[in-house]
Amino acid sequence: xxxxxxxxxxxxxxxxxxxxxxxxxxxxxxxxxxxxxxxxxxxxxxxxxxxxxxxxxxxxxxxxxxxxxxxxxxxxxxxxxxxxxxxxxxxxxxxxxxxxxxxxxxxxxxxxxxxxxxxxxxxxxxxxxxxxxxxxxxxxxxxxxxxxxxxxxxxxxxxxxxxxxxxxxxxxxxxxxxxxxxxxxxxxxxxxxxxxxxxxxxxxxxxxxxxxxxxxxxxxxxxxxxxxxxxxxxxxxxxxxxxxxxxxxxxxxxxxxxxxxxxxxxxxxxxxxxxxxxxxxxxxxxxxxxxxxxxxxxxxxxxxx
Numbered sequence: 244x245x246x247x248x249x250x251x252x253x254x255x256x257x258x259x260x261x262x263x264x265x266x267x268x269x270x271x272x273x274x275x276x277x278x279x280x281x282x283x284x285x286x287x288x289x290x291x292x293x294x295x296x297x298x299x300x301x302x303x304x305x306x307x308x309x310x311x312x313x314x315x316x317x318x319x320x321x322x323x324x325x326x327x328x329x330x331x332x333x334x335x336x337x338x339x340x341x342x343x344x345x346x347x348x349x350x351x352x353x354x355x356x357x358x359x360x361x362x363x364x365x366x367x368x369x370x371x372x373x374x375x376x377x378x379x380x381x382x383x384x385x386x387x388x389x390x391x392x393x394x395x396x397x398x399x400x401x402x403x404x405x406x407x408x409x410x411x412x413x414x415x416x417x418x419x420x421x422x423x424x425x426x427x428x429x430x431x432x433x434x435x436x437x438x439x440x441x442x443x444x445x446x447x448x449x450x451x452x453x454x455x456x457x458x459x460x461x462x463x464x465x466x467x468x469x470x471x472x473x474x475x476x477x478x479x480x481x482x483x484x485x486x487x488x489x490x491x492x493x494x495x496x497x498x499x500x501x502x503x504x505x506x507x508x509x510x511x512x513x514x515x516x517x518x519x520x521x522x523x524x525x526x527x528x529x530x531x532x533x534x535x536x537x538x539x540x541x542x543x544x545x546x547x548x
Contacts, residue, residue: 244310244358245497245506247275248288248381249368250344252322252337253296254486254537266486267300268324268537270366270397273487277494277527277539279307281548283501286310286356288381289368290346296321297343313353317346326486333486337402339371348373355384361506363497365395365424367402369416370409379412382419391421391509395493396429417446421509422496424455426489440464451510453517455524457492459485463525465517473514475521480529487537488528494539495527496520523548 249271255263267276271289278285287304291297291314300321304311322344325336339345344367355362362385368374385392394416403409417423423446430439437445440456447454447466454466462477497506499520505512512520526547530540542548 244284244286244356245278245361245363245501246286246288246313246356246359247271247278247363248378249364249366250322250374251287251289251291251300252324252344253300254335255323255325256486256535257326257328263325265296265323266535266537267303268487269322270395270490271363271368272300272304273490273537273539274363274365274395274493274497275309276304276307276537277491278497279304279309280539280541281494281498282308282542283498284308284310284358286313286359288313288353290315290317290319290343292321292343293318294320296323310356313356315347315351315353317343319343319346328484333484335399335401337367337399339367339402344368344371345374347377349377349380352377352380355381355388359385359388359390361390361497362392363395363493364392364416365493366397367399369396369412370399370403375412379416382416386419391506392419393422393424393493393497394420395424395489397426397489398429398432400432417452418450420452422453422455424457424489424493424496426457427459430456440466453509455496455521457489457528463492463521465521471514473518473521475518475525477525478529480533482532483535485532486535487539488532490537491531491539492524492528494524496524498527499523
């Protein structure tokens with residue numbers, strides 16, 4: 244099972260004719276949903292509310308076959324993110340205080356399921372407390388169990404607030420991850436005065452992790468220490484919005500590793516296997532941005548799989 248630990252929330256998207264429409268979201272939720280719809284054994288760990296939004300999130304994951312047994316149940320309201328679209332690019336304003344976003348603690352963190360093959364983390368859950376501390380504890384358990392960790396930074400400056408306070412946690416988590424995914428925007432936040440690709444190379448040089456640099460319509464590049472980078476161009480597709488595109492990339496990349504048998508030790512995978520996983524991630528991202536909101540495909544939607 245690929246365990247996805249991190250936020251689930253409701254995106255409030257602009258509605259035709261004005262107003263807002265509620266759409267399930269959260270970067271880690273989207274990745275878990277994407278993996279389940281692709282037919283992979285996936286689990287989800289994040290507090291889900293008993294309110295209507297929480298029941299909606301629960302129902303979608305259950306319909307995709309995602310294991311929800313690790314999820315704590317809470318009566319706190321579901322966190323929300325008001326989405327503003329500039330062209331197709333999404334920006335977010337979050338409502339988090341007193342919601343499910345702060346309900347996970349190191350004390351109520353469930354034990355790492357014995358069936359966990361890999362852990363996926365990322366998103367705003369890393370920048371919040373006490374959830375960020377809980378995720379750190381879970382990563383330590385996963386590494387101790389010799390299971391790989393994939394981290395998608397998916398940085399949201401409005402949530403991070405204090406850069407100096409958050410950066411040490413992010414550095415600790417990246418040091419333990421086997422796969423680190425960073426968008427051009429993430430890399431610009433990490434090193435504002437450096438080109439994104441140069442910053443990705445610096446991070447890759449620190450250890451053996453696979454560093455994924457995603458660059459929107461320009462595709463994605465996998466960078467490793469002392470090895471030739473692998474690049475996958477993005478297909479040209481009509482873009483509705485970019486909500487959930489990066490999350491579908493994550494599901495696609497993990498899917499490629501799982502199907503090839505390389506998930507157990509992704510760092511040791513050969514170039515052909517990694518290139519295939521990179522291609523799958525880019526294809527799923529392209530599919531996702533052609534739909535409104537985060538709506539990852541089912542395997543039946545992808546005849547090439």
